[in-house]
Amino acid sequence: MLVLYHCVSARSLRPLxxxxxxxxxxxxxxxxxxxRALARDYLQENxxxxxxxxxxxxxxxxxxxxxxxxxxxxxSAGQLDVPMDDAAFGTYLNxxxxxxxxxxxxxxxxxxxxxFEPPERLQPQVAxxxxxxxxxxxxxxxxxxxxxxxxxxxRFTAADVAVGYALLLAQHLGLSAQFSPTxxxxxxxxxxxxxYLRTLQIQQQAALxxxxxxxxxxxxxx
Numbered sequence: 001m002l003v004l005y006h007c008v009s010a011r012s013l014r015p016l017x018x019x020x021x022x023x024x025x026x027x028x029x030x031x032x033x034x035x036r037a038l039a040r041d042y043l044q045e046n047x048x049x050x051x052x053x054x055x056x057x058x059x060x061x062x063x064x065x066x067x068x069x070x071x072x073x074x075x076s077a078g079q080l081d082v083p084m085d086d087a088a089f090g091t092y093l094n095x096x097x098x099x100x101x102x103x104x105x106x107x108x109x110x111x112x113x114x115x116f117e118p119p120e121r122l123q124p125q126v127a128x129x130x131x132x133x134x135x136x137x138x139x140x141x142x143x144x145x146x147x148x149x150x151x152x153x154x155r156f157t158a159a160d161v162a163v164g165y166a167l168l169l170a171q172h173l174g175l176s177a178q179f180s181p182t183x184x185x186x187x188x189x190x191x192x193x194x195x196y197l198r199t200l201q202i203q204q205q206a207a208l209x210x211x212x213x214x215x216x217x218x219x220x221x222x
Contacts, residue, residue: 002026005053007033008203009216012052014165015067018158020195022076030210033217065100065162072158080158088153095151099162102137106130107169115221135178142180149189164190172218
C-alpha cells in the first residue's frame, strides 16, 4: 500500500490530493511541522526531514510535483496524466515543474523572512520582493486560462493539482487578494472539487487521530 508522510497543508498536500482524486488506498502518517525538528525519528525515513515522503513499495520520493507526475502516470490510467504522444505533453510537464520551482519556491522565502527566522534575521524587503515575484509569475497562469478552465489538455490534470497547491499557499500568505479575476475563478473551481474538499477533511481528522497539531503548516509561527 502507498504510504504518505504529511504535515497539515504543507507541500505534501499535493500527493494527498492526488490520492483522493484517484481513489487509491493509502496510509497517511501525520507529522508535526517542521518534522526535522519536532519528529526526529522521521529522519530515519527521510534524512532531509522534509515532507512529503511517498513510499510505494521500493520507490521512495520526496518531491511533491514529481509525486503528482508519478501517481498520474503509474496509477491513473490516463485519468490525470497526459500521454507522451499528446500535443499537450510538453505543456503538462512544464506546469508540473513550474508549480514548485517558479510558483511555490518564492513563497517559501516570503514565509521564511516574514515568520520563520528569528527577529534579528527577518528581512521584510526580501519577503516583499519575492511576493511580487510570485504574483508576476502568475501572469502565465492567467494567460493559460483565458480560454480554458484548466491549464492543459482541455481537462483537469495532475498539473492543476500541483499549481493548485501554490495558490493555496498564496491564500495562507494573504496574497490571494491580488489574484487576477481569471486566476481567482480558477482557484474557486479547484477548491470546489470533491477530492480537494475530502483532502482538507482527511488531513484534519488524521491530525486529530494521530495527536498532531491541526494548524496549517504555513500558519505556524515559531
